[in-house]
Amino acid sequence: MSGSAQTNLKLPPGSRIQVKPAAGPRLAGKIGTVVGAGYYPKSLRVILDGSKGPITLHVDYVAMIDT
Template sequence: MTFGERKRVEVHFARQSRCRDFIHGERGMPGPTPTNLQFPAGSRIRVTPAAGRRLAGRTGTVIGAGYYPKSIRLVLDGSKLPITLHADYLAPIESDIGSNTSD
């Protein structure tokens, strides 16, 4: 090697390839994503006061489980985008399944 020449060094970053795979949809998100049986997708919920003044009392629809085991993805009524909340901040809304309102 003479003065002025540079040796080419190849560097591989493992996390970079994982991020690229996720962005391009080649691989799913790693880790547990079980469905929460307490709040199945499509169920109606009410946000408890423990979630804070801004969200307390709002209602919405569960769209699925979040990345973490106790997180729930939901769309609040009047919103376009989903949010993620901890399951402890949600309460199920009792539906009128047993009522006989049809004639």
């Protein structure tokens, strides 16, 4: 499942993302790196810059950053 989820989301591991304001005030605007697909089809595992471990976010809450 994780392989197909990564393909459908167009956010492969290593992609740089920014969290959208819809995710809430605590996470809005933070930048991080995708480390893989989450358990659910539209979820991503992301390590935010400065964090020690990954969190799971819905794809609607992230935007890809052009690097």
